[in-house]
Amino acid sequence: MKSNRGGTIVSMQLSKVYEPSEYESDIYALWEQSGVFAADPESHKERFSISMPPPNETGTLSLGHALFLTLQDIMARYQRQQGKDVLWLPGTDHAALAVNAIMEKKLSNEGTTKHHIGRDAFLERTREFVGESRGTMLGQMRAMGASCDWSRLRYTLDEALNRCVTETFVKMYEAGVIYRGHRIVNWDPNLETNVSDDEVSYEEEQGKFYTFRYGPFEIGTARPETKFGDKYVVMHPDDERYSQYTHGDTLSVEWINGPIHATIIKDAAVDPSFGTGVMTITPWHSLVDFDIAERHGLDKEQIIDFHGKLLPIAGEFAGMEIAEARPKIVAKLKEKGLLVSIDDNYVHNVATNERGKGVIEPQVRLQWFVDVNTPAVEWKGKQRSLKEVMQLVIRDGDIEIMPKRFEKIYFHWIDNLRDWCISRQIWWGHRIPAWYRTDTDGTVETFVGLTPPADDESQGWNQWEQDPDTLDTWFSSALWTWSTLIDQELAADMNIPFEDVLKQSKDFQTYHPTSMMETGWDILFFWVARMILSTTFMTGEVPFQKVYLHGLIRAEDGKKMSKSRPESIIDPLDVIPKYGTDALRMALIMGVSPGNDQNWGWGKIEANRNFCNKIWNISRYTIDRVGELTELTKPEPTTDAEHWVLSNLQRTTEVISAHLDAYRFSEAYDTLYHFVWDEVADWYIEASKNEKGGTVLAYVLEQLLKLAHPFAPFVTETIWQVLPWTGTTVLAVQPWPIPVHADKKAAAHFEEIRSIVTESRALIRDLGLHKPHLYYTNVPFLGGNAELIARMSGLAGVQEVSDGAGLHLVTTSYRCWLDVDASIAEAHLERLAVQTNEQQQRLASLQARLRNENYVNHAPKEVVNETKAQVAETEATLARLQAEQHRFAEIGS
RNA sequence: GGGUUCUUAGCUCAGUUGGCUAGAGCGCAGCAUUCACAUUGCUGAGGUCACAGGUUCGAGCCCUGUAGGACCCACCA
Numbered sequence: 001m002k003s004n005r006g007g008t009i010v011s012m013q014l015s016k017v018y019e020p021s022e023y024e025s026d027i028y029a030l031w032e033q034s035g036v037f038a039a040d041p042e043s044h045k046e047r048f049s050i051s052m053p054p055p056n057e058t059g060t061l062s063l064g065h066a067l068f069l070t071l072q073d074i075m076a077r078y079q080r081q082q083g084k085d086v087l088w089l090p091g092t093d094h095a096a097l098a099v100n101a102i103m104e105k106k107l108s109n110e111g112t113t114k115h116h117i118g119r120d121a122f123l124e125r126t127r128e129f130v131g132e133s134r135g136t137m138l139g140q141m142r143a144m145g146a147s148c149d150w151s152r153l154r155y156t157l158d159e160a161l162n163r164c165v166t167e168t169f170v171k172m173y174e175a176g177v178i179y180r181g182h183r184i185v186n187w188d189p190n191l192e193t194n195v196s197d198d199e200v201s202y203e204e205e206q207g208k209f210y211t212f213r214y215g216p217f218e219i220g221t222a223r224p225e226t227k228f229g230d231k232y233v234v235m236h237p238d239d240e241r242y243s244q245y246t247h248g249d250t251l252s253v254e255w256i257n258g259p260i261h262a263t264i265i266k267d268a269a270v271d272p273s274f275g276t277g278v279m280t281i282t283p284w285h286s287l288v289d290f291d292i293a294e295r296h297g298l299d300k301e302q303i304i305d306f307h308g309k310l311l312p313i314a315g316e317f318a319g320m321e322i323a324e325a326r327p328k329i330v331a332k333l334k335e336k337g338l339l340v341s342i343d344d345n346y347v348h349n350v351a352t353n354e355r356g357k358g359v360i361e362p363q364v365r366l367q368w369f370v371d372v373n374t375p376a377v378e379w380k381g382k383q384r385s386l387k388e389v390m391q392l393v394i395r396d397g398d399i400e401i402m403p404k405r406f407e408k409i410y411f412h413w414i415d416n417l418r419d420w421c422i423s424r425q426i427w428w429g430h431r432i433p434a435w436y437r438t439d440t441d442g443t444v445e446t447f448v449g450l451t452p453p454a455d456d457e458s459q460g461w462n463q464w465e466q467d468p469d470t471l472d473t474w475f476s477s478a479l480w481t482w483s484t485l486i487d488q489e490l491a492a493d494m495n496i497p498f499e500d501v502l503k504q505s506k507d508f509q510t511y512h513p514t515s516m517m518e519t520g521w522d523i524l525f526f527w528v529a530r531m532i533l534s535t536t537f538m539t540g541e542v543p544f545q546k547v548y549l550h551g552l553i554r555a556e557d558g559k560k561m562s563k564s565r566p567e568s569i570i571d572p573l574d575v576i577p578k579y580g581t582d583a584l585r586m587a588l589i590m591g592v593s594p595g596n597d598q599n600w601g602w603g604k605i606e607a608n609r610n611f612c613n614k615i616w617n618i619s620r621y622t623i624d625r626v627g628e629l630t631e632l633t634k635p636e637p638t639t640d641a642e643h644w645v646l647s648n649l650q651r652t653t654e655v656i657s658a659h660l661d662a663y664r665f666s667e668a669y670d671t672l673y674h675f676v677w678d679e680v681a682d683w684y685i686e687a688s689k690n691e692k693g694g695t696v697l698a699y700v701l702e703q704l705l706k707l708a709h710p711f712a713p714f715v716t717e718t719i720w721q722v723l724p725w726t727g728t729t730v731l732a733v734q735p736w737p738i739p740v741h742a743d744k745k746a747a748a749h750f751e752e753i754r755s756i757v758t759e760s761r762a763l764i765r766d767l768g769l770h771k772p773h774l775y776y777t778n779v780p781f782l783g784g785n786a787e788l789i790a791r792m793s794g795l796a797g798v799q800e801v802s803d804g805a806g807l808h809l810v811t812t813s814y815r816c817w818l819d820v821d822a823s824i825a826e827a828h829l830e831r832l833a834v835q836t837n838e839q840q841q842r843l844a845s846l847q848a849r850l851r852n853e854n855y856v857n858h859a860p861k862e863v864v865n866e867t868k869a870q871v872a873e874t875e876a877t878l879a880r881l882q883a884e885q886h887r888f889a890e891i892g893s
Numbered sequence: 894g895g896g897u898u899c900u901u902a903g904c905u906c907a908g909u910u911g912g913c914u915a916g917a918g919c920g921c922a923g924c925a926u927u928c929a930c931a932u933u934g935c936u937g938a939g940g941u942c943a944c945a946g947g948u949u950c951g952a953g954c955c956c957u958g959u960a961g962g963a964c965c966c967a968c969c970a
Contacts, residue, residue: 017932202968209970221970234970271969279970288970349968405897409965412896416966521965558905558963591906591917596898597963601905603919610932621929659909666907670917685929758936765924765936794925794935842914854950863912863951870913 014623014722018616020580023718028142030721036080036733037147039087041510048079049087049511051481051544052148053519053527054156056095057130058102061140063553063561063588063600064520066572069144070585071550071665072518076147077710078660081736087511088147089484091154092134096429096473097199097355099130101191103428119427126428140573145581145713147732152507154484156476157430160491164483165430165476166450167498168538173448175376177386177537178368178422180434180446184290185365185421186351189308190358193425194367196472197418198525200360202349209346210330211275213338215253215262220275222348223285224329225322228256228313229301230280234292237266239277256333257315267292284364304361368423368432368469370533377537389536390414390529399532401547402663403595406521413525420530422472429470437464450494478530481514481543502539517544520552521595548663551597553588558599570600582712583609589665589711590673611673612715615708618681619719622701626694632725635699637742640781641687641788642696644750646742648679649703653737656707669711676704683754690788698725703737749781753789755811756782760793760818763807766831767824771796775804776816805887810835810880825888832888836881843874 031037039049050072055065076088103126107113114122134155141148154161172178185194211220217233235242249264262280269292270279283293283300293300305311310325312318317325333339351360372390375383379392391414393399394407401407423432435447447453447464455463476483485508490501502508517528528547535543555561555568562568575584587604637643652675659668680700688697702723705716709731720731756774763769773796774789776782782789786798795818806817807828820828849855849867856864 014929016930018930219970223970269969274969281970286970288968409897412966416895525966556905593907596906599905601919603905606932607918610930613930613932617930617933619929624929662909664909667909670907673917681930682934689928762936791928838914845914849951852950856950858950859912866913 014616014620016617016620018580018613018715020582020612020714021577024143024145024576024581024714027714027717027721028145030717031147031730031732032142032150034730036730037088037149038151039149039507039511040085041506043085045083045085047087047511047515048076048084049089049514050075050516050518051484051514052088052090052146053517053523054091054093054154054477054480055137056098057092057133057137058095058098059133059136061137061144061572063570063572065140066144066584067550067553067588068518068520069141069146070588071548072516073144073146073585073713074589074660074665074710075516075518075663077713077732078736080147080733081706081709083735086147087149087152087507089152089154089511090138090141090146090148090150091156091480091484092137093477094130094155094157094429094473096424096426096470097191097193097195098473099126100426100428101355103129104191114427122427143576143581144572145585147713152484156473156480158488160486160488161476161479161483162430163450163491163494163498164479164486164538165471166433168475168479168534169433169471170448170450171538172370175537176374177371177376179371180366180368182364182366183369183419183421184287184362185367186353186360187306187363187365188353188358189306189361191353191355191426192306194363194365194421194423195353195355195360196421196474199354200351201354202351204347205350206345206347209343209348211340211343212333213340214255214278214280215251217278218276218340219278219280221279222346223282223326224333225310225314225317225325226282226285226303227280227329228303228310228315228317229284230255230282231260231262232265232281232293232298233262233278234265234267234270234281235278236268236270236272239270239272241272241277254336254338256329256336263298265292265296265298267295285362287362290362290364300364302364304363306363308361367421368434368467370420370422372417372419372533378540379536386533386537387414387417390417390532393532393536393542398542399545399547402549403593406524406547406549406595410524410529413529420472422475423467423469424472425469427470429473430476432467432469432471434467435464436467474526474530475534477527478534479538481517481531482508482512482535482539482541485512512539512543513541514544516546516548518548518550521549522552524549549595551592551595554597554599556600556602561600575605579605579609580612580714582612582715586611586669586711589669591670592666594663611677612712614677614681615704615712615715616719618676618685618704619701619722621685622694622697623722623724625688626698626724629694629698629725632698632702633695635696635740637696637746639687639691640746640750640753640785641684641691643743643746645680645684645700646696646740647744647747648675649700649737650739650742652679653703653707653739657736660710672707672711676708680704683750686792687750687785687788690785690791698723699740702726705731706734706737709734746781750785752781752812752814753785756809756814756816757789757792759809759811760789760795763809763818764794767807767820767827769818769820769824772807772818772820774798774816774818775801775806776814777801777803779814779816782814782816808880808884808887810877810884813876813880829885829888832881832885836878836885839874839878839881843871843878846871846874 052072053068055061072088076086080086104114169178186197186200187194207222209220209222210224211218221227245264247264247266251262252259253262269288270277281289281292282303283289283298284302285304301313303311303313308322310317310320317329330339352358353360372387373385375385377384377386377389379389391411394401394410401410433448435453437445439445453464485505486501487505490496490504519528531543535541572584583605586608590604592598637646652671655671656668659671684700705720709716717731720726760774771794783800789795790798807820808817846867850871
């Protein structure tokens with residue numbers, strides 16, 4: 001029994017099957033206690049830093065979280081093993097809108113509302129709720145094996161982060177990048193807040209399209225209830241059908257509630273080919289209409305209130321909900337003879353809020369915006385707009401997005417980017433640092449600053465009031481990479497200017513810009529783009545050097561996992577106890593390429609559980625073999641198998657490293673999997689059973705554990721803790737394997753042995769042989785491996801003789817044969833004929849390639865030489881096949 | 894309307910800058926049985942890489958087009 005590192009007790013009597021749940025929590029505790037995940041800014045190592053995308057504190061972690069934790073953990077562990085100082089900074093997000101929606105629902109279930117209980121009580125309850133969620137979620141991150149630095153855990157509502165938010169708002173305001181104005185926003189009447197353009201999703205719906213008579217015109221609409229105030233008729237300036245009308249003409253038309261004084265507007269935004277080419281506009285409730293109204297300085301009038309009810313302008317319909325009012329309005333227009341037609345098959349897009357699923361009603365509101373078009377930022381020596389900076393950092397290569405194709409998508413999004421509406425009418429979040437007061441003459445004064453303005457005591461009636469709104473949750477997340485790195489104590493001292501806080505924050509100076517941002521492509525715009533926007537503005541640095549985007553995990557049937565189909569949702573916490581975290585981690589990266597979605601599959605989970613068990617049993621075998629080995633010295637390979645495995649270990653290490661360096665996780669893992677299973681377990685371990693000693697065996701296991709550690713940290717560390725020679729060390733910080741010398745010739749001999757064994761097995765099976773002998777002539781290296789070959793192939797024996805006859809192997813150039821009787825001749829000849837045919841076809845195609853002068857002249861020399869070697873090899877195989885056919889043709893006849 | 898992406902074995906998917914006889918997992922067929930592991934081993938079957946052109950000595954990979962699927966952005970009153 002070896003025990004006790006960090007409380008971990010492990011038995012030498014390892015169970016036959018790896019039981020992850022027996023070890024995982026102890027192993028994680030060992031890591032935490034040993035402090036191996038803590039970054040050290042004082043060290044002189046190369047840095048690797050990565051900010052964890054903070055999960056929303058809304059409850060529990062999903063498979064999507066499991067995926068990003070796995071990918072980031074692989075990077076962090078690999079870089080740590082490369083000897084770098086790694087900072088993986090964890091955190092959580094207050095998720096303003098999402099949490100707010102949950103809380104309002106809770107209150108509603110209790111029969112109350114936030115307005116009833118008041119702002120303070122609401123915030124108190126919310127804090128309680130997210131506190132519980134956070135505890136659960138941090139535990140789940142540990143369960144996934146996340147090797148993050150818990151001493152630097154951050155939260156978007158931390159004091160220091162709050163300061164960053166306020167500082168950013170104020171600096172942007174002072175630079176003229178943030179402004180307050182009346183603009184069309186996406187208003188959600190359910191949640192009673194506006195949301196940004198990105199949070200709106202459109203769903204197709206079949207509806208009615210109405211055409212009404214409006215004076216001399218016919219106008220179309222899907223929303224008659226917005227049309228009460230329509231007094232502008234808009235048409236394209238080049239539309240010849242309406243050339244008799246001039247911009248600014250007025251006319252009187254009969255409309256829903258009586259005559260309207262209408263004005264002609266000519267604007268190119270109108271599509272002459274749609275409908276009649278004429279429309280009336282509702283600037284208060286449509287973005288396009290609003291833009292037209294702005295261009296021509298037209299009046300804007302609100303028709304629908306913020307609860308979704310019609311205002312007094314609707315006359316007899318005032319106070320009605322839209323759904324109720326619409327048919328009544330249409331009926332009235334029909335009665336007045338103004339209804340021309342109704343198209344029942346009109347498909348239009350209905351805007352809904354992704355969070356609350358409420359139908360969005362565009363409204364004009366006085367809100368705060370981030371201006372993305374005004375050149376207000378100094379970037380690389382020039383005044384730029386935020387939009388330009390966002391484009392430049394990618395174009396200049398300051399930030400690389402993987403996979404590359406997302407750069408195009410990113411540019412496309414930026415091209416369409418409008419000002420970002422950042423104020424929200426909810427209570428949970430960062431309150432906007434703006435205060436207002438109304439002067440005696442009725443003008444409103446605005447104050448924006450880090451601290452509240454002082455009230456003028458002499459005017460008790462005239463006090464400052466803070467803006468009741470909070471900021472879009474992405475406004476604070478956008479600061480994540482650096483707001484998490486500033487010194488918490490310095491930031492608490494408001495006397496220290498913010499620039500100095502940044503300058504004096506060791507972590508910020510050491511780890512920013514971060515090396516990597518790993519996240520899902522679905523928040524490229526919400527988050528990644530906003531981080532670039534805010535971080536370049538505030539720090540003059542990019543937030544990260546690389547962006548790796550992973551895909552979504554869908555249900556087994558390829559559809560989205562969705563709350564409406566609870567059975568489709570897989571909870572990582574259901575998977576882990578049964579299959580182990582390592583199996584889950586590897587299933588999530590196996591056969592997956594960046595940016596592509598993947599389907600959940602229980603098959604992959606099982607395959608990877610089995611893989612963990614394979615590693616486990618290789619270890620059991622090795623431990624059993626080496627006994628109480630207390631020190632592992634440099635391995636000195638003696639047998640062909642040892643040279644072979646060490647040379648393959650070296651090759652595998654190089655390939656895995658190259659893949660991981662290029663963030664090709666799936667390929668790296670695939671390489672590891674096949675080395676461990678197909679090479680170590682199936683060949684080297686088998687070969688070792690014929691050997692004594694075990695230094696190389698122990699060495700190979702040790703290196704294998706290091707290579708597998710980033711992928712399967714728990715099982716590898718568990719084994720490491722059991723190994724008799726590893727002392728009190730922790731695998732998580734062991735250096736990546738370094739090459740050892742292996743003899744190429746000896747390794748090649750073992751390759752020959754593999755050929756001989758494989759062919760013998762196939763022959764025995766195909767020809768129904770029963771424990772034949774293998775004889776050979778003049779193959780020095782076979783002698784030492786005779787027993788091994790016999791055992792692995794199921795042979796009666798392997799012996800050297802001076803000469804003899806039998807069934808000759810054809811995959812090896814060495815002369816060896818099985819003793820057989822004449823009865824198999826026919827079957828053997830048939831088999832040979834098939835093989836000969838294959839080889840002839842191959843030879844023909846290779847020769848044709850070499851006859852092509854263009855190929856020989858144009859292709860790289862190595863490629864041509866390779867072809868020549870293949871020809872020689874194929875010819876040799878063919879010669880053996882033919883000789884064998886000759887011999888057996890005689891026996892057969 | 895603009896854009897991205899996918900189509901490779903029965904299923905789910907890899908395939909790095911164009912270059913060995915295109916791979917994996919699962920599934921399938923047959924054989925093996927307690928010697929690290931049945932969460933096992935061995936042997937094998939199975940693919941005109943959606944289709945049609947083009948570039949190239951050479952195309953699953955590059956270009957053009959076609960068909961079908963998925964998604965993103967914009968959004969027409």
